[in-house]
Amino acid sequence: MTRPPFEPVAERDIRIVSAQLGRPARDVVGIAARCVCGAPTVVSTKPRLADGTPFPTFYYLSHPVATAAMSSLEAGQLMVECNELLAADPEIAAAYARAHDDYLADRAHYGEVAEIAGVSAGGMPTRVKCLHAVAAHALAAGPGANPIGDLALARSTWSPDVCQCPDYGLGDEEPSA
Template identity: 70%
Template sequence: MTTPPFAPVTDADLAVLSEQLGRPVRGVVGVAARCVCGNPTVVATSPRLPDGSPFPTFYYLTHPAATAAMSVLEADHVMRELSDELASDEEVAAQYARAHEAYLRDRAGFGDVEEIAGISAGGMPTRVKCLHALAGHALAAGPGVNPIGDRALAMSTWSPERCACAQPGGAG
């Protein structure tokens, strides 16, 4: 089983991540996506946290502006629109199912955890449940892997193409 390549996590990354989340980070195995300024945007998290808890959200969106943008979309009920698209478009549904499988493969490279076997994130493969998780996966995997995550990013006011960091090391 191969694992996705991640940027090494530095002490500076861990400090920024803790500031972004407002708490100490747990189980970080890599930085899966970065802001154009270099700050972490998405982390890859171990499927079993150091305290032994299972953690299905392998790709975790940490960037405050990105998480805020996904929260706005959720508050605007965009998930319903994306759910309708998923239900009515067989091609999107097939891509979404493939995204789920890719997510599981990526996470499996860091250990199999029985309690979360077959569970990815964000409602995949059949529902749209959490845009934060789906956007995190889309950013980590790149365009064209997670169609719902890609759509959420395209609909949001946040862009990975410009820095909106108010974190140490950021341009914002």
């Protein structure tokens, strides 16, 4: 997968992400993961938004079907299971702590923001509070980079290998590859 620094983001990507989110995309610096059809799945966002707001979630899950799948897992209490796993398995806990450090290093390519220094996303490095964030990191960084994100993706009804993209209303334009 592509890691920072990213290639420039195409305007079409921004239109797709805006359609995925149902609002204008903000301060996207890269497409960190794509669907098999080429549509954005994970975006990378500046650590400080244009309006000055600190934004720790560098890897942001934008694909609507993937987002819905993570929401279902959260509703099914997978986070509770993951937190128990972190407490019981020192190897998983150590790998999750490394994922946190890697996440911070990736975000640092786009600046340091004092208000969020040491804060990654999803509860890293010691707990799980957002499967969307850890799954986005796992998709961006690749298998093995975030054990909790990998677990969430493995339990998900969504697959990054099968296109489940809705019609983004952009006509016959092909997604970026």
